[in-house]
Amino acid sequence: MQVIAVKDKNEMSRKAAELIIETVRQKPNAVLGLATGGTPEGTYRELVADHRQNGTSYQQVTTVNLDEYAGIDPKDPNSYHAYMASHFFNHVDLPENQSYLPNSFDLSEKESKRYDDLIASLGGVDLQLLGIGRNGHIGFNEPGTPLTIGTHIVQLTDSTRKANARYFGSLSEVPERAVTMGIGTILKSKRILLIASGEEKAEAVSKLVHASRPDSSFPASALTAHPDVTVIADEPALSLISLNKD
Numbered sequence: 371m372q373v374i375a376v377k378d379k380n381e382m383s384r385k386a387a388e389l390i391i392e393t394v395r396q397k398p399n400a401v402l403g404l405a406t407g408g409t410p411e412g413t414y415r416e417l418v419a420d421h422r423q424n425g426t427s428y429q430q431v432t433t434v435n436l437d438e439y440a441g442i443d444p445k446d447p448n449s450y451h452a453y454m455a456s457h458f459f460n461h462v463d464l465p466e467n468q469s470y471l472p473n474s475f476d477l478s479e480k481e482s483k484r485y486d487d488l489i490a491s492l493g494g495v496d497l498q499l500l501g502i503g504r505n506g507h508i509g510f511n512e513p514g515t516p517l518t519i520g521t522h523i524v525q526l527t528d529s530t531r532k533a534n535a536r537y538f539g540s541l542s543e544v545p546e547r548a549v550t551m552g553i554g555t556i557l558k559s560k561r562i563l564l565i566a567s568g569e570e571k572a573e574a575v576s577k578l579v580h581a582s583r584p585d586s587s588f589p590a591s592a593l594t595a596h597p598d599v600t601v602i603a604d605e606p607a608l609s610l611i612s613l614n615k616d
């Protein structure tokens with residue numbers, strides 16, 4: 371696991387975008403695994419700016435998203451479908467039929483398997499972008515989730531619902547369930563890029579960096595089993611650990 375320490379959220383966003391751009395420039399038909407939440411917003415802004423200024427093209431790229439709330443209308447502004455459209459898809463030349471998110475309405479096992487099969491049929495994810503929850507969740511894989519599981523339906527923890535309530539009118543409006551790529555799905559990605567910003571992530575980042583093996587009580591620790599993980603974290607997120615800076 372390579373840990374890149376940066377000063378602040380802006381630098382984290384820039385560095386993460388650089389890595390994504392490099393991936394797309396090297397492999398124009400790359401499959402990008404994408405994340406939502408507050409953390410990657412700046413990264414998408416950087417990607418859009420680069421697309422406008424430098425012409426990086428997404429015409430041959432395919433994207434697959436990590437997760438979506440169960441039962442939410444894709445047109446609902448709080449859906450991850452809407453998030454991706456407004457932060458990224460609407461501003462670059464990615465063809466509409468080359469972006470995939472989990473189906474929020476069909477919660478069957480068959481549909482979950484179809485999502486994993488789709489990713490496999492695309493040749494797998496070249497670069498998976500991840501954020502991290504305060505409790506160590508990646509995607510919506512909450513503590514206790516088996517680490518080999520594929521795409522599945524999860525019951526969101528109170529802490530995750532509270533953390534995401536800032537986007538909804540009230541806590542009661544935050545869906546109780548979600549569909550997420552499983553940790554088994556995530557670990558199949560060829561390369562993983564986890565980004566973290568802010569003091570509220572410091573404990574999770576410290577646990578991740580110090581993890582020596584996968585432990586289902588802290589889902590992000592599963593990344594210790596992956597050979598190519600880059601963590602880009604800012605100073606506040608790294609405040610509980612000391613790193614030797616290059």
Ligand SMILES: O=P(O)(O)OC[C@H]1O[C@](O)(CO)[C@@H](O)[C@@H]1O
Nearest residue numbers: 406407408409500501502503509
């Ligand atoms: O970036 P945020 O908003 O702190 O969220 C962290 C993680 O939580 C989720 O939004 C799910 O709650 C993930 O998709 C994200 O990576």
